Amino acid sequence: MATLNRLQHETSPYLLQHAENPVDWYPWGDEALKKAKAEDKPILLSIGYSACHWCHVMAHESFEDDATAVMMNDLFVNIKVDREERPDIDDIYMQATQIFLRGGGGWPMTAFLTPDGKPFHAGTYYPKEPRYGMPSFQQVMQAVHDAYQTRRDEIETSASKVVEYIQSQAVEMDDSDAYFTESLLAKAAQQLVSQADMIHGGLHGGQPKFPSPMNLEYLLRYVAHTNDKSVLHVVTFTLRKMAQGGIYDQLGYGFHRYSVDAEWLVPHFEKMLYDNAQLARLYLHAYQLTKDDFFATIAHQILTYIEREMLDPSGGFYSAQDADSEGEEGKFFVWRPQEIEEVLSAHLSPEKIQSIMNYWDVTAGGNFEGHNILNINDELDEHDLDADTLETARKLLFEHRETRIKPERDEKILAAWNGMMLAAFAEAARVFANENYLQIAERNAAFLLNELSMPDGRLYRTYKAGKSKLNGYLEDYACVVDGLLELYQTNFDATLFTHAQRLTDHVLDHFTSDDGGGFYDTSDDHETLVARPRSLQDNAVPSGNSMLAYNLMRLAAYTGNTKYETAAMPIFRQTLAAVQQYPSAFGQVLSAYDLLIRRGIEVAMVGKRDTDIFNLVQTSFLPRILLAWSEAPQDEAATPPLLAHRTLKDNQLTVYVCQNFVCKMPVTTVEATKQLLSEI
Numbered sequence: 001m002a003t004l005n006r007l008q009h010e011t012s013p014y015l016l017q018h019a020e021n022p023v024d025w026y027p028w029g030d031e032a033l034k035k036a037k038a039e040d041k042p043i044l045l046s047i048g049y050s051a052c053h054w055c056h057v058m059a060h061e062s063f064e065d066d067a068t069a070v071m072m073n074d075l076f077v078n079i080k081v082d083r084e085e086r087p088d089i090d091d092i093y094m095q096a097t098q099i100f101l102r103g104g105g106g107w108p109m110t111a112f113l114t115p116d117g118k119p120f121h122a123g124t125y126y127p128k129e130p131r132y133g134m135p136s137f138q139q140v141m142q143a144v145h146d147a148y149q150t151r152r153d154e155i156e157t158s159a160s161k162v163v164e165y166i167q168s169q170a171v172e173m174d175d176s177d178a179y180f181t182e183s184l185l186a187k188a189a190q191q192l193v194s195q196a197d198m199i200h201g202g203l204h205g206g207q208p209k210f211p212s213p214m215n216l217e218y219l220l221r222y223v224a225h226t227n228d229k230s231v232l233h234v235v236t237f238t239l240r241k242m243a244q245g246g247i248y249d250q251l252g253y254g255f256h257r258y259s260v261d262a263e264w265l266v267p268h269f270e271k272m273l274y275d276n277a278q279l280a281r282l283y284l285h286a287y288q289l290t291k292d293d294f295f296a297t298i299a300h301q302i303l304t305y306i307e308r309e310m311l312d313p314s315g316g317f318y319s320a321q322d323a324d325s326e327g328e329e330g331k332f333f334v335w336r337p338q339e340i341e342e343v344l345s346a347h348l349s350p351e352k353i354q355s356i357m358n359y360w361d362v363t364a365g366g367n368f369e370g371h372n373i374l375n376i377n378d379e380l381d382e383h384d385l386d387a388d389t390l391e392t393a394r395k396l397l398f399e400h401r402e403t404r405i406k407p408e409r410d411e412k413i414l415a416a417w418n419g420m421m422l423a424a425f426a427e428a429a430r431v432f433a434n435e436n437y438l439q440i441a442e443r444n445a446a447f448l449l450n451e452l453s454m455p456d457g458r459l460y461r462t463y464k465a466g467k468s469k470l471n472g473y474l475e476d477y478a479c480v481v482d483g484l485l486e487l488y489q490t491n492f493d494a495t496l497f498t499h500a501q502r503l504t505d506h507v508l509d510h511f512t513s514d515d516g517g518g519f520y521d522t523s524d525d526h527e528t529l530v531a532r533p534r535s536l537q538d539n540a541v542p543s544g545n546s547m548l549a550y551n552l553m554r555l556a557a558y559t560g561n562t563k564y565e566t567a568a569m570p571i572f573r574q575t576l577a578a579v580q581q582y583p584s585a586f587g588q589v590l591s592a593y594d595l596l597i598r599r600g601i602e603v604a605m606v607g608k609r610d611t612d613i614f615n616l617v618q619t620s621f622l623p624r625i626l627l628a629w630s631e632a633p634q635d636e637a638a639t640p641p642l643l644a645h646r647t648l649k650d651n652q653l654t655v656y657v658c659q660n661f662v663c664k665m666p667v668t669t670v671e672a673t674k675q676l677l678s679e680i
Contacts, residue, residue: 006031011464012082013410014050018059022069025080028089036077036115042148043113044076044141047083047090050410051257051270051320053329054125055108060327061128062137068128071138075145076112083107084319084414085462087473088522091533095166097122110137112144117530118159121147166531179576180597188583188590189222193234200263201241203234203584208268210258211242213278214538214587220285221594221623232289239286243298246373249333250360251398254305255279257323265375266368269323269330269407273310274541276302277420284428288621296432303428306421307440309409314451315443316413316463317421325407332407334371335397337362343400344393355383356393413463415452415476416541418444422483430490430618441487448480449499458506458523474521474544477507481551489627490618494639497558501640504555507548508567518545518571536575542588545571550588553595557602557626558640565596572596595624599660601680605629606646607653612670617655622677 006026007019018025026032036043046063048055062068072078083090090109096119098105104124111122121144126137135143148155192215197205203212216235223232242248245264247256254276256267280302287295310318325332337357344353357363360374367373380390422444429437452460452468459472459480484500487493510523513534521533521544535543552568555561572593579586579593601624603617608631617627628642638644648654652668657676664676 007080011462011467011469012050012085012412013408013464014048014055014082014084015080017050018063018080021059021063022066023063023078024069024073025078028079028081028086032077032079033115033117036113039077040115041075041077042120042144043115043117044072044078045081045093045109045111045113046079047081047093047109047111048107049082049084049320050408051272051322052107053268053270053323054106056324056327058108058125058137062126065128068138071141075141077115082412083109084410085412085470087475088526088529088533091521091535092166092529092531093119093122096162097124099162099165110140112148114156114159118156118163120155120159120162163530179580180572180593182597184580185222185590185594185597186226188579188593189219189228189231191583192219193231196234196238197262198234198237201238202262202264203238205262207262208258208260209247209262209264210540211247211255211275211279212584212587213275213282214542214591215584216587217278217282217285218587218590218594220282220289220621221591224289224621224623225594225598236286236290236292236295239283239295239298243283243294244376246368246375248298248375249305250374250376251394251401252305252309253301254309255302266373267330269333271305271321272540273306273317273319273414273417274420276306276310277417277424278541280306280421280424281427284424284431285621285623288431288619299428300432303425303437307436311440312411312413314413315440315447316451317418317444318409318411319414319417320410322407322409326405330368330371330373332401332404334366334368334373335362336366336371337364339400340397343396347392347396348389352385352389353393355385356390359383359385359390411464413447413452415448415459415461415472416479418448418452419476419479419481419483420541422448422480423486426483426487426490438490441483442491445484445487445496448483452480457502459503471523471526474507474511474519474548475541476544477503477511478544478547478551479542482547485551485554492629494630497640500551501555501559504548504551504564508563512567513570516570518574519548536571536589537578537585538588546575546586546588546592549592550595553592554600554626557595557600558628558642560641568592568596591623598624600624600626601677602642602656602658603627603677604642604646604656604658605653606633606643606656607631607648607651610653610670613653613655613673616670616673617677620677625677 004019005024007015010027081089093111094105097109100122106124108125111119113119126140127134130136192203195204202209203215219231219235242264247259247264247267254271257270257272258268260266280299283295283299323329341353361377362372422441425437425441429441451463459476460468461470461472461476481500481503484496488496511519513520521535536545537543538546549568549571552564556564575586575589603625628640630643633647634643636644646656649666649668654666654668655673656666657664659680667673
C-alpha cells in the first residue's frame with residue numbers, strides 16, 4: 001500500500017490526486033515555508049488543476065517515479081498548489097513564469113523559489129527524458145540546485161528584481177473622460193470582428209481556438225443598441241459553427257474547453273463549469289436577440305448537461321470534468337464506425353445508420369487519431385434524416401457511452417464559478433419561464449449564502465466534502481454578486497439584492513487599492529505573499545475588476561448612490577488605453593463601459609403582475625435594463641431604492657422607465673412600455 005504524503009489531508013481533488021506520490025509534497029502554507037527557511041532549501045512549486053492533461057502526464061512521468069521523487073525530496077521543499085483554489089498564488093508565479101519564458105506560460109507550472117518565496121526560475125511541463133529540445137526534469141532540477149549552491153547572491157538579486165517588477169505592475173491612469181464615448185464602443189466592436197474567420201467562425205482564423213464568450217457577449221450588446229447586421233452575423237455564424245463542431249459534445253451536451261484546430265473539430269476534452277456558464281448565457285442572449293430556436297436549444301442543452309453531471313445534491317455546482325479517461329485523452333468521447341453500427345443496428349436500418357454517420361462525420365479512417373469525434377457539417381435534410389430519428393440515435397449512443405469509464409470529475413465547489421452558473425440558470429429561468437431552472441438557481445443561491453459564507457457574512461473561496469475554506473477573492477465576490485442580481489431580476493426576492501449590496505460594500509471596504517487604481521484580487525486581511533495581485537485583464541473567466549465594474553454601475557442605478565460609480569471609475573481609467581489597443585482582452589470591461597457610456601435603463605414596476613408586460617421586459621434582449629418590482633408601493637426604505645415612492649396608476653401594474661437621472665411618465669400597457677423602451 002502506497003504511503004500517503006501531506007496532501008491526503010486536503011479537500012482539492014487535484015491535490016488528492018498527488019497524495020500517493022513518493023514526492024514529499026506540502027500544500028502551500030506556513031509548514032512548508034518554515035521548513036524551507038530552516039533547512040535553507042529552495043522551494044519547488046508545482047501548480048496545476050485536475051482537468052489539465054499535461055499535468056497528468058508530468059505527474060505520471062515524474063511525480064510517480066521513485067528516482068525523480070528522491071531527487072525532489074533531497075534538493076527541494078516541494079509544494080503542490082491547485083490553481084483554481086489559489087488564483088492569487090497562480091497569478092503571481094505565472095507572471096514570473098512569463099518573465100522567465102519571455103511571454104510563455106501554462107500548466108503544469110513549475111517554479112523554483114527562494115525560501116522566502118521569491119521566484120528565480122520557472123517553466124511549465126518538463127519531460128522525464130530530454131526530448132523536443134527540452135531538458136529532462138531531473139536535468140533542470142540539478143541545474144537549479146547547482147546554481148542555488150554556487151551563485152546564491154546572483155539568484156537572490158535576480159529573484160528580488162522579479163518580485164519588484166511584479167509588484168510594480170500597474171496600468172497608468174487616464175484622468176480624462178474625453179474618450180468615454182460611443183466611438184470607443186464602436187471601435188472596439190470593429191476591432192473584435194476585423195479578424196473574424198468567415199469560413200469556420202471565431203474572432204480569429206488561427207489555432208487553437210477559444211470560444212471567447214466575453215467578447216461575443218459584448219458584440220451582442222453592441223448589436224442590441226446599433227442593429228449592426230454585419231456584427232450580428234459574425235456572432236451568430238460563430239455560435240453555429242461552435243455548436244456544430246467537436247468542441248461541443250453532440251451526445252451529452254456542454255462545451256469542451258477549446259479547439260486545437262481552426263475548425264472547432266478536435267477539442268481539448270476537459271469541460272469547465274465557467275465555460276459552460278458563460279456560453280449558456282451567450283446562446284440564451286443570441287436567442288433573445290434573433291428569436292432563432294437553434295440558440296435556445298443549445299442553451300437548454302448546456303443547462304441539461306450541468307444539471308445532469310455537475311450539480312451537487314447540496315445545490316452547488318462542481319468545477320470540471322477531466323480530459324482523460326483511463327489515462328487517455330478524449331477516450332470517453334470518440335467512436336469507431338463498427339461500435340456505432342452495433343449500438344444502432346437493432347433500432348435503425350443500415351441506410352439510416354449510414355446517414356447518421358455521414359451527418360456526424362464518422363468515417364472508417366476517423367477524424368482524430370483513427371477514431372471519430374462527432375461533429376456536424378451539413379443540415380439534416382441533406383442526409384435524408386428527420387429530427388426524431390436523429391434524437392433516437394443520440395439517446396442510444398449516449399446511453400451506450402454512459403457504460404464507459406467516465407472522466408474524473410473535480411467536485412470542489414468554487415464561489416466565483418458558482419456565481420457565474422447561478423446567473424445562467426437565473427436568466428434562463430425568466431427567459432424560458434422554466435420553474436426547474438428557477439429552483440436550481442434558488443438552491444444554488446441559498447448554498448452560496450450559507451455554505452460558502454463566513455459567520456461575518458464574507459465569502460469563502462471553496463467547498464468540498466462539507467468543508468468551506470480560504471478567503472474569497474475579488475472574483476468570488478464579483479461573480480456571486482452578479483448571480484444574485486440576476487436571480488433578483490427573476491424572482492424579485494429583495495433579500496437577494498440586500499446580500500448583493502452587502503457583499504459589494506465589503507469589497508469597497510477591504511479590496512480597494514491603496515494607490516487609487518482599482519481593486520486588489522485579495523482582501524486587506526489576506527495572507528501576505530511576495531506581491532498583492534491586481535488583475536485587470538480577462539482570461540478564461542472575467543477578471544474580478546471587470547465584473548466588479550459591471551456590478552458597480554448596476555448598483556449605482558439601483559440605489560442612486562454615487563459611491564458605486566465613483567468606485568468603478570478607477571477601473572475604467574486604468575483599462576482605457578489597453579481597451580483601445582487590445583479590446584479582445586477586455587470583453588467584460590467593455591460590457592461595463594456600455595453601462596458607463598450608454599447608461600443603464602432603470603425599470604421599476606409596481607402592482608400586481610401583468611403577464612404581458614412581464615414577458616416583454618423579462619424575455620426581450622435588453623442588456624442595459626435594471627429591473628425591480630414590488631406588488632405594493634414602498635416608501636423611502638424600499639429595497640432596492642429604485643422602487644422608492646413609486647405609486648400605482650389607475651390601480652394597474654405601473655411601469656417607470658428612467659435613465660441617467662431622468663424619468664419618463666409612468667405607463668400601464670404593453671404598447672406604452674414597448675414604446676418607452678424603444679426610445680432609450
